[in-house]
Amino acid sequence: MNALASPTQPATATVTAPVIEATGLGLTFETGDGPVHALSNVDLAIGKGEFVSFIGPSGCGKTTFLRVIADLEQPTAGRITVNGMSPEEARRQRAYGYVFQAAGLFPWRTIERNVALPLEIMGYPKSEVAQRIARTLDLVNLTGFEKKFPWQLSGGMQQRASIARALAFDADLLLMDEPFGALDEIVRDHLNEQLLQLWDRTNKTICFVTHSIPEAVYLSTKIVVMSPRPGRVTDVIDSTLPRERPLDIRETPEFLAIAARVRDGLRAGHSYED
Amino acid sequence: MDRLRDKIIPVTAILLGIAAIWYVGAYLMNAPFQRDLDRRAGETPTFSEFVVKTMTQPKPTLPAPHQVAVNFFENTFLRKVTSARSLVYHAWVTLSSTMAGFALGTALGIAIAVGIVHVTTLDRSLMPWIIASQTIPILALAPMIIVVLAAIGVTGLIPKALISTYLSFFPVAVGMVKGLRSPDMLHLDLMRTYNASSAQVFWKLRVPASVPYLFASMKVAVAASLVGAIVGELPTGAVAGIGAKLLNGSYYSQTIDMFSALLAGSVVAVILVSLVGLAGRVTERAMGGRPA
Numbered sequence: 001m002n003a004l005a006s007p008t009q010p011a012t013a014t015v016t017a018p019v020i021e022a023t024g025l026g027l028t029f030e031t032g033d034g035p036v037h038a039l040s041n042v043d044l045a046i047g048k049g050e051f052v053s054f055i056g057p058s059g060c061g062k063t064t065f066l067r068v069i070a071d072l073e074q075p076t077a078g079r080i081t082v083n084g085m086s087p088e089e090a091r092r093q094r095a096y097g098y099v100f101q102a103a104g105l106f107p108w109r110t111i112e113r114n115v116a117l118p119l120e121i122m123g124y125p126k127s128e129v130a131q132r133i134a135r136t137l138d139l140v141n142l143t144g145f146e147k148k149f150p151w152q153l154s155g156g157m158q159q160r161a162s163i164a165r166a167l168a169f170d171a172d173l174l175l176m177d178e179p180f181g182a183l184d185e186i187v188r189d190h191l192n193e194q195l196l197q198l199w200d201r202t203n204k205t206i207c208f209v210t211h212s213i214p215e216a217v218y219l220s221t222k223i224v225v226m227s228p229r230p231g232r233v234t235d236v237i238d239s240t241l242p243r244e245r246p247l248d249i250r251e252t253p254e255f256l257a258i259a260a261r262v263r264d265g266l267r268a269g270h271s272y273e274d
Numbered sequence: 275m276d277r278l279r280d281k282i283i284p285v286t287a288i289l290l291g292i293a294a295i296w297y298v299g300a301y302l303m304n305a306p307f308q309r310d311l312d313r314r315a316g317e318t319p320t321f322s323e324f325v326v327k328t329m330t331q332p333k334p335t336l337p338a339p340h341q342v343a344v345n346f347f348e349n350t351f352l353r354k355v356t357s358a359r360s361l362v363y364h365a366w367v368t369l370s371s372t373m374a375g376f377a378l379g380t381a382l383g384i385a386i387a388v389g390i391v392h393v394t395t396l397d398r399s400l401m402p403w404i405i406a407s408q409t410i411p412i413l414a415l416a417p418m419i420i421v422v423l424a425a426i427g428v429t430g431l432i433p434k435a436l437i438s439t440y441l442s443f444f445p446v447a448v449g450m451v452k453g454l455r456s457p458d459m460l461h462l463d464l465m466r467t468y469n470a471s472s473a474q475v476f477w478k479l480r481v482p483a484s485v486p487y488l489f490a491s492m493k494v495a496v497a498a499s500l501v502g503a504i505v506g507e508l509p510t511g512a513v514a515g516i517g518a519k520l521l522n523g524s525y526y527s528q529t530i531d532m533f534s535a536l537l538a539g540s541v542v543a544v545i546l547v548s549l550v551g552l553a554g555r556v557t558e559r560a561m562g563g564r565p566a
Contacts, residue, residue, distance in 0.1 A: 072463055091469055098467040104460045108482045108561035117478065121468045149562035 019083060019173055019205045020046040020069055026077030027064055027231075037230030038064040039075070044224065044233060048172070051199055051206045053216035054224045055262060056269065061231020062209045062224075066175050069207065070098050082173070094122060096173040097166030101181055103158035105150040105165075112137070112146035115165045122169055136164040139198055156187040163195075167202075174206045181211065189247060192218055196245055213266075214250055217241075217259045225262055227269020235265035296339050297329075303336040304328040337530045346534040358514070361538045367515040368503050369542055371431045375438020376499035376546075380492060382439060383446025390447075391454040391480070392472075408444050412437065412502065417509040434506035434515075441502040442495035449491025453484025485561065489554030496546045504539060516542070 027039040039061040046052050054062035067073040068080060071087035082090035090096065097118075105114045112133045119129045137143050140160040150158055159179055166174060180188045192215060199206055210216050216223050217239070225235040239258060241249060249255055308328050312319060319327065329338040337345075346361065353360040386404065389396045416437050423433040457479050465475045507517025516539045523532030 070467055072466060091467065094469055096467070098464070100460050100464065102460060104464055106461070106479070106482070108485075110562065118468045121465075121470045121474050121478070149564075151562075151564050 017048075017084060018045040019048050019050075020044070020080070020207070022065075022078065022080040024078030025065075025068065025075050025080050027061070027068060027073060027075045028077075039068070040230035040232045041078070042231075042233050044236070046205065046207065046222070048205055049203050050221050051196075051219055052208065052222045052224060053220040054207065054209045054226060055211070055213065055216045056226030056231075056266065057211075057228055059228040059231065060226040060269070061228070062226050063177050064231060065226075066177050066207060066209055070096060070175055094118075094169060095171055096175050097169065097171045099159075099163055099166045099174070099176040099179045101178045103150070103155070103162040105158055105161055107150055110147050110149055111142065111153070111161050114150070114161060115168050118165060118169050124169075132168050136167045137161075139167060139201075140164045141194065154187075156183050156191060159183065160191065160194075167198075172204055174204050176206065176208045178209050178211065180215070188215070193247060195219065200243065213259050213262050217255055217262060218245060218247075218250055223258070223262055225265035225269065227266070234269045235261070237261055237265070293339050296336075300334065300336045300338040301325060301328050304331055304334045307331070307335065332530075333527045334529055337533050341530050342533040342537060345530045346537050349531075349534060350538070361519070361534065364514060364516050364519050364535065365538050365542050368500070368507065368517065368539070369546075371434035371506065371515070372438055372496075372499045372503040372542070372546070374431060374435035375502055376442050376492075376496050378435060379439040379442030379495055379499060380446050383443040383491070383495070384450050384488075386443065386447040387450030387454055388476075390451050392476075404444060404447060407440070412441060412505055415440070416502075416505050420506065420509050434503050437506035438499040438502035441498040445491040445494040445498065446488070449487045449494075450484055453487025454480045456487065457483045482561065485557060486554075489550065489557065492550050492554075493547055496550050497543055500539065500543050500546060 022042050022044045025039055025042040025044075026037070029036045029038055042061075042065065054065060056062050064073055068075050069082055069087060071091040080087060083093075083095050085093070085095075105111075106117065109117065115133045115136055116129050119132060124132070133146070134143070137146065140163050142157065142160055142164060145153060145157065145161075150161070153161065159182075163176075163179065180191050183191065195206075196219060198204075208216075208219060221239050223235075223237040223239065224233055225237065226232065227234045237258060240254060241258070305324075305328055308324065308331065312324070312327075328334070329341065334341070349359060349361040353362075355362045355366070357363060386400065390400055391397070419437055419440075420433045423429070423436070461479055461483075462475070465479055470478070503515070504517040504520070507515035508521050516535050519535035519538075520532055523529065523535060
């Protein structure tokens, strides 16, 4: 499809095989106050090129699920594959880019050196590093800020730089944990639009954790509604919205219908704990 | 203008205050001996003559500031730097073992910190010993180090430098353990998503994150090194160095010499701490630090 395809993508992966497949996935944290069921019996398949949002109240396990995919947490029950491999193998093959809630740029590196960080670690040749920095900074509209240090940029620009960093090594899977949660709504709208364009251009699979119903509906091809105690999936909604989405699509009846269904799903999850 | 108001005026005011108290102290402490002298010589000076006499004794109990200043000036600028009476010569002797000890101590402190951060066994076992090592008074330990090393033929700069090392590795070790552990979870998780090796995590994350801690602890360490070098010069038979100058002064009641040696020691300390601070600021600026 494109020159961006990761060289580590296994040749065995077929078009129909899901990128992420979880069956009966559970994760229980043992704490001083007894076990906490962060995830319980999660079944989910995510296909290539999908944009999947995970939405739910705090403690519903959406971030935990993302961290399990990333091999940052170990499940205690069930199984999960990423590109047909265990999450650990996938991580070793650098199958995904992860964008955290905070930008998490290294303050002692300029923006271009921050984007170069994964490339240095993965041993890309110098000439290619420069070219990839230029290309990814262009993707997130940060050209011209290469030599700036993180503190010289606004919060939204820092988060864009951290997205550039996650894109630099062209993993086909992008995991985003409330990346715009700390930003104001105007910046957020703008970044949502840019993210959709980026997804459309690169055909990556994106898993996106959010608190915001409009954000989830606007961005996703699939919305996973989750609820807490124990963290579980209560509804999976396939969006009927077209791939091309101007911002004002959020006022269409179709959009509002999906949003209503998400809201119902969240409410159903909440009534469980009362 | 701001600098004048914020720094120079308050510092000058404090200095003048100290000088005034010092002069009063010099008068009070030197007066009994001067009275004694005058009584024996059968002299009856006026009060102002008497005050001047208390400030001009050759071996006063407490020398007046100007006596120290004159002595310091003469022994710093008017003597050949190779002369045994030159403070520059003595300061250089002390400075060289301070620098050697500080370099060794910093290297040792960093090595210990790296060990503690990376090896669980060292983390559990080493820290209590390090802390215990610092509870031994250096005055008790210094002569032993000098004597033991002299017995195996090691004399001169190295024993003094080792005492400096002993004092200076501690703040660096403690500071660097904290510094190397300072990266937050997010940055460590990030490195894990890149499947970074522990060497890469160390060089690309832990080391740069620890730099501010390193310079803060080096400031403490360099001052401790100087103290170590001076203490190390006391039991060597007082050949050369600021410590030797102090010891000689106390043997022969050369209080003015002692005070100007102390002054030379503080000048060296101020220079060393400022240099470390400057190096820290330059490094931080190069690492994208926000200008204060």
